[in-house]
Amino acid sequence: MTSPIPVAVLGTGPLADRIAAHPGLVVTEHSPVVLHLSPDPAELTALLGAGRNVVTALPLHDLSLAELAEACRAGAATLHATGGHQSAVAARLTRSLAAATREITRIELIEEIVVPELGADADSARTAAEAAAGYYIDGLRTLADGAFARHGTPTPAGTGEHATPTGERATATPTVTVAVTTDGSGAVERVTADHALGDRVHYRSVRSRSGAVPLRYRLVSTTAAGTGTATVDFHPVDGVPPAEHLALVELLNAARAIDASPPGIALRDLAITYLARDDRLVR
Incomplete structure (x- = not known):
């Protein structure tokens, strides 16, 4: 033990x-x-x-x-x-899967999570989603390393603060777009945050007040042969939200x-x- x-x-x-x-x-x-x-x-x-x-x-x-x-x-x-965020596990697992398939041309990871309290209003919900963007951008870089770093682990072009690894994340600037859906009373029902790193790596987080499962991840990978999708659902463990x-x-x-x-x-x-x-x- x-x-x-x-x-x-x-x-x-x-x-x-x-x-x-x-x-x-x-x-x-x-x-x-x-x-x-x-x-x-x-x-x-x-x-x-x-x-x-x-x-x-x-x-x-x-x-x-x-x-x-x-x-x-x-x-x-x-x-x-670690990022201290549920998205870290999904990003790392996806990275390992993506690293095994060098033919991937685009990769998207979609998070669907139930959050009963999304914010008092649309503005506060948008602010919270923007504040969490850093966790997903870290995930984007992890995904890019796995799918598009063609020569193994990226190596730095410099050192310290200005170190720039080779591969997708070396040239792409992360972008974040947040959309908030409310009901007739103005209560927030859904917050969708799209995080992109160039044209080939995308991480979407969809937070809703209710859903089929508490936490779900879907991986959508595209190659010249077509598009494949894998879905993983997470459920509470000993009453702890996933x-x-x-x-x-x-x-x-x-x-x-x-x-x-x-x-x-x-x-x-x-x-x-x-x-x-x-x-x-x-x-």
Whole structure:
């Protein structure tokens, strides 16, 4: 049986409560492993520079890579940015599937998620969707790496903040379009956010007040031979909503990996069977 991992938790909310109750973790203020659930990215460099190993729930593309890499060097510390979001699992699984088929010309991942409270009005719902865009843009880059990085793991053209990997994500600028549907009283019924990275990689998130299943992912891949679709449904686990469960799984797996890793490395992505270095965070 695996012993519980001691972790410190920075941040509050339902996910923090789940972590505190999880049998695989023991929350203690002075643990060398910090689960960062706070929305403030400025806290990361101080933690890493002080020698604390950090698992952050923030999307990597919102972070200053040069500052993080320097903090990791200064504190001989490890960073793992899971994104802390249910979309991370789907993006990584899709990446592995896409990497096996080099004939793919376009890939789309569609998330359908039930969220009973979508916002008080259309404006607040739109603002929330735009604020979450970073998680999906990280997913776009993960998908692009799997489907369109023709020579294996992308390598940086530079270092630190300005490192630019080869492949689709090197040249494409992410775009986000949000559409909000309301009923006759003005209550928000559905929020659709389309995230694109160039013409070949698309990630759509559809949030509705009700639906057939709590969380569903559909992968649509296009090749010269035609279009294929795969669908995966997620259901509650022990009463925990599937989106929360997937985020918790990501954080727990990252905490275990960091607990077992040597110091002084900067990591981002937990692949299907191994922990992979992020070449944008160089030593």
